[in-house]
Amino acid sequence: MTGVLPIGLEESTKTVQAVLAGGKEYVGVMKLHGDVDFSRVVKAFKEFTGEIYQRPPLRSSVKRRIRTRTIYYVSVIEMDGRNVLFKVGCQSGTYIRKLIHDVGEVLGVGAHMAELRRTRAGPYTEDENLVRLQDLADAKAYLDEKGDESWLRKVILPVETSVALLPKVYVKDSAVEAICYGAHVAVPGISKLTSGINPGDLVAVMSLKGELVALARAEMSSQQIMEAERGIALKTERVILPKGLYPKTW
Amino acid sequence: MTYKKVAPPWEVERRLLVREEAETSDKYGIPPDKRPLKDHIRFGYVNLDKPAGPSSHEVTAWVKKILGVSHAGHGGTLETPPGVGETPL
Numbered sequence: 001m002t003g004v005l006p007i008g009l010e011e012s013t014k015t016v017q018a019v020l021a022g023g024k025e026y027v028g029v030m031k032l033h034g035d036v037d038f039s040r041v042v043k044a045f046k047e048f049t050g051e052i053y054q055r056p057p058l059r060s061s062v063k064r065r066i067r068t069r070t071i072y073y074v075s076v077i078e079m080d081g082r083n084v085l086f087k088v089g090c091q092s093g094t095y096i097r098k099l100i101h102d103v104g105e106v107l108g109v110g111a112h113m114a115e116l117r118r119t120r121a122g123p124y125t126e127d128e129n130l131v132r133l134q135d136l137a138d139a140k141a142y143l144d145e146k147g148d149e150s151w152l153r154k155v156i157l158p159v160e161t162s163v164a165l166l167p168k169v170y171v172k173d174s175a176v177e178a179i180c181y182g183a184h185v186a187v188p189g190i191s192k193l194t195s196g197i198n199p200g201d202l203v204a205v206m207s208l209k210g211e212l213v214a215l216a217r218a219e220m221s222s223q224q225i226m227e228a229e230r231g232i233a234l235k236t237e238r239v240i241l242p243k244g245l246y247p248k249t250w
Numbered sequence: 251m252t253y254k255k256v257a258p259p260w261e262v263e264r265r266l267l268v269r270e271e272a273e274t275s276d277k278y279g280i281p282p283d284k285r286p287l288k289d290h291i292r293f294g295y296v297n298l299d300k301p302a303g304p305s306s307h308e309v310t311a312w313v314k315k316i317l318g319v320s321h322a323g324h325g326g327t328l329e330t331p332p333g334v335g336e337t338p339l
Contacts, residue, residue, distance in 0.1 A: 001300070005325070194266060
């Protein structure tokens with residue numbers, strides 16, 4: 001199986017949960033074990049849109065209890081005999097091999113997944129900045145041998161790219177350092193924010209320069225943050241920005 | 251069959267709301283694209299095109315080795331089918 005595999009380096013491993021929250025998209029080939037009409041295949045796939053139940057397969061790293069996953073969309077792109085090219089957008093942790101097996105069961109003939117390529121993992125897609133292992137090795141050699149860091153800078157993306165799909169709050173310079181020490185995010189320290197924040201949401205706390213300061217859990221909605229004058233708006237969970245870059249104001 | 255359509259996270263649109271205008275001083279912090287190379291790597295992500303064959307775990311270990319970093323973590327295992335380039339369980 002090939003495709004988009006975002007890898008967080010050192011401090012960036014803290015934000016992998018933000019990438020997982022962003023869902024996945026795959027393109028693959030299903031191999032039917034019998035002949036089925038195109039229209040029946042399309043209809044069977046459609047039945048798997050929305051919330052589905054899955055028991056993780058034997059070879060999996062999680063506890064094997066039935067759990068629900070959301071399929072945002074799934075469609076048939078093309079069909080040639082018993083080969084079906086499909087596309088699926090889904091929540092992280094959806095087992096595509098299992099999904100395809102289940103579509104085969106619904107069709108009554110059985111099916112298995114022959115090919116799979118991930119075309120998106122959260123904010124990362126195969127259309128932008130996708131690099132091969134060879135590119136990384138070459139970029140590193142270019143630095144080591146020529147002393148030129150420009151290529152390596154291109155193949156490595158800033159940690160901020162990992163939170164691109166999260167709702168955000170932007171905090172004032174005076175509020176940054178306390179958050180770096182683990183303090184929760186109080187309403188008066190917030191300058192800007194995105195709409196659509198609900199209590200319990202994972203939110204990226206940003207500086208006004210666009211640096212990722214921390215990941216936090218919302219205690220208030222966007223509207224409440226706009227209207228409140230004091231109080232804790234978000235509870236800090238993971239601090240990413242190092243201490244000492246912003247002034248201590250306490 | 252009835253189902254509720256849920257928009258994928260990448261199609262959610264968000265507006266920017268201003269609670270209180272504020273300026274940021276050049277004296278503090280570093281914009282993400284201006285970090286020294288060492289920090290650019292420590293606070294970096296690689297959008298890797300995973301090759302077929304090796305496991306996600308193996309590929310992540312290679313990235314660590316190539317870049318000489320101490321930790322790396324990937325955003326979701328891309329399974330390797332049984333019998334492809336890995337030791338059978």
